[in-house]
Amino acid sequence: MTEARLLEVEDLRVTFRTPHGPVEAVRGVSFSLGRERLGIVGESGSGKSQTGRALLRLSARNGRVSAKKMVFDGIDLTNASERTMRRIRGARISMIMQDPRYSLNPVVKVGDQIAEAYRIHTGASARKARDRAMEMLETVRIREAGKVYDLYPHQVSGGMGQRVMIAMMLIPEPDVLIADEPTSALDVTVQMQVLALLDDMVRERGMGLVLISHDLNLVASFCDRVMVMYGGRVMEVLEAGRLHEAQHPYTRGLLNCLPSLEHPQHMLPVLTRDAGWLEEAR
Amino acid sequence: MTDTNSAAATGKLPAAPRALRATASALVSLALTFIGLTAITFVIGRVMPADPVLAVVGDRASEEAYQRVFLEMGLDRPIWEQYLTYLGQILTGDFGTSIMTTRPVTEDILRFFPATLELATLATLIGCVIGIPLGVWAAVNQGRWIDHCARVLGLAGYSAPVFWLGMLGLLIFYGNLGWVAGPGRIDIYYDGLVEDPTGVILFDAAWHGEWEIFWNAFSHLILPAGVLGLYALAYIARMTRSFMLDQLGQEYVLAARIKGASEFSVIWRHAFRNVLVQLITIIGLTYASLLEGSVLTETVFAWPGIGQYITTSLFNADMNAVLGGTVVVGICFVGINMLSDLLYRFADPRART
Structure with missing residues (x-):
């Protein structure tokens, strides 16, 4: 990747105030992203989703985000105004969420939700936005876009819901797309279709993609680079093709936990964790 | 234009009959509620210790007057017949006369x-x-x-x-x-x-x-x-x-x-x-x-x-x-x-x- 860096993050930290004292979800994460596909893998609670949300400055109310550096296309995200952030959200950096059953507004027609995303950033007329949303529905391979436009979220299937989500988040043509477990809530057969669609769209538009997942194999086959997270820290960053040459014991441990058809094992090994991985200094 | 198509696709009735059916079922439930409500008020009116005849004629009326009013009010008839009469009166907007105000x-x-x-x-x-x-x-x-x-x-x-x-x-x-x-x-x-x-x-x-x-x-x-x-x-x-x-x-x-x-x-x-x-x-x-x-x-x-x-x-x-x-x-x-x-x-x- 010789292109200019779209996104540079250094020492990102997200801390939540809770009744039981502060909880550090992300603890000093650094990475950069060009127009490439970066995968972030890790277990539940490893801080991968919070890293994604921190980029949009949409952490929960009790969360505090700090970073030595968090720059997107020359804009300092750490102290950008809320107005600037609103102009970036959707239009420049967008995010696809996990489950369309919860991430689409239940009382608004799906087409209108897509059109809204377009209107926010272009100020287009309702009519123009409707036409664009209709085109976008076709782009995400929904047949009979005109009919689907007027459906409500509870009337569409999970796979279709996620296509609507993709259409909604890509209609303003962002530079970076964060996909937070975009296929985890879908049936396995639909998963591949949605991933293929996402792949095409990212390639066609030359976007930077951050794919957050707990599925090592999926990330390895889909991304250029893989960042492995554990306990809010980055364990290692690898070229996706070289995942199997991983050095870090945590990554090795994760890889060993995956059952394989070619080399069946009687019992999968249990991952042993080292408290030292969570230490600050490398 | 594509109304019937989309309805078939989503497995639902077209808009108009659906609205009709909803209205009809609402009316039926309204009627049932109304019957239940009037039945309860009717029973309350009958089990109250207040004598409806005395309320009309006053406690110094003659036995003759009392009997006449008793028959006029239909209190000698079976209870279900009285209820139906009551229901009929209510439906025509007749709730009887108030003793207190002497008006309907x-x-x-x-x-x-x-x-x-x-x-x-x-x-x-x-x-x-x-x-x-x-x-x-x-x-x-x-x-x-x-x-x-x-x-x-x-x-x-x-x-x-x-x-x-x-x-x-x-x-x-x-x-x-x-x-x-x-x-x-x-x-x-x-x-x-x-x-x-x-x-x-x-x-x-x-x-x-x-x-x-x-x-x-x-x-x-x-x-x-x-x-x-x-x-x-x-x-x-x-x-x-x-x-x-x-x-x-x-x-x-x-x-x-x-x-x-x-x-x-x-x-x-x-x-x-x-x-x-x-x-x-x-x-x-x-x-x-x-x-x-x-x-x-x-x-x-x-x-x-x-x-x-x-x-x-x-x-x-x-x-x-x-x-x-x-x-x-x-x-x-x-x-x-x-x-x-x-x-x-x-x-x-x-x-x-």
Whole structure:
């Protein structure tokens, strides 16, 4: 990747105030992203989703985000105004969420939700936005876009819901797309279709993609680079093709936990964790 | 044009028959509720120890007169026949004669009910217009001082006795400051000048263009409506706040923010539309309970409403009036529930099945 860096993050930290004292979800994460596909893998609670949300400055109310550096296309995200952030959200950096059953507004027609995303950033007329949303529905391979436009979220299937989500988040043509477990809530057969669609769209538009997942194999086959997270820290960053040459014991441990058809094992090994991985200094 | 196609695809009836079927089933349930309601009031009227004949003829009437009235009222016939007669009378708007006022109960209700309707409607409006934004505002600023203020106001409105608030209000705004008119619906010299077409003075006065009467009636109405409105407001604001907090924590709200929607749009266009669905029921219930007539408020403000009418009738064992009033209140309750069901369908696409 010789292109200019779209996104540079250094020492990102997200801390939540809770009744039981502060909880550090992300603890000093650094990475950069060009127009490439970066995968972030890790277990539940490893801080991968919070890293994604921190980029949009949409952490929960009790969360505090700090970073030595968090720059997107020359804009300092750490102290950008809320107005600037609103102009970036959707239009420049967008995010696809996990489950369309919860991430689409239940009382608004799906087409209108897509059109809204377009209107926010272009100020287009309702009519123009409707036409664009209709085109976008076709782009995400929904047949009979005109009919689907007027459906409500509870009337569409999970796979279709996620296509609507993709259409909604890509209609303003962002530079970076964060996909937070975009296929985890879908049936396995639909998963591949949605991933293929996402792949095409990212390639066609030359976007930077951050794919957050707990599925090592999926990330390895889909991304250029893989960042492995554990306990809010980055364990290692690898070229996706070289995942199997991983050095870090945590990554090795994760890889060993995956059952394989070619080399069946009687019992999968249990991952042993080292408290030292969570230490600050490398 | 593609209506029937899309209906077939989603496995549902086309829009028109669906609406018809919904209306039909609503009407059937209305009829059943009505039969249940009248049966109960009828039974109450029969098991009450008050002798309906004595109530008419008085306790010094001759045995002959007593027997004549007993037969006239059909009390010798089987109970189910009496019920059917009663039902038939109600359906033609005949609730019998009130002993207390010596007028037909229907006529009384037509005089008293509009007063309550006026009061309850304005109180509910006050509750919505102030309570909903207050609840939303409190939820958006959860944990900040405005939230605490709203909660204290809500608690006060909900727990302060209405008669105490009413008397305090009269003392301050009528007695000391003179900003509003005192008890009653209207000043005596305007009384009875406009009575048609509805009996709701504000409406009738506006209808006839009698603005002097309108403002006089309004200045009588605003204090009791404000007191009841505070009660409605407290409840509506509290419910709005908790519904809003729930919705603001939903994923689709985060999705709207990710799209870059403004805070105003996130709150009102996205979250509030979902809150509204739940609020319809709350507002309907509040309105219905206010339409029952709030005896305490009506007593403090000498407001000739249905609550006072029923209560006074009850103390005088005036069963025709009590039953008539109860049926009317019951019908209001059922009617408002049906209306909120309809609105609910309108507001929530998931309920349109």
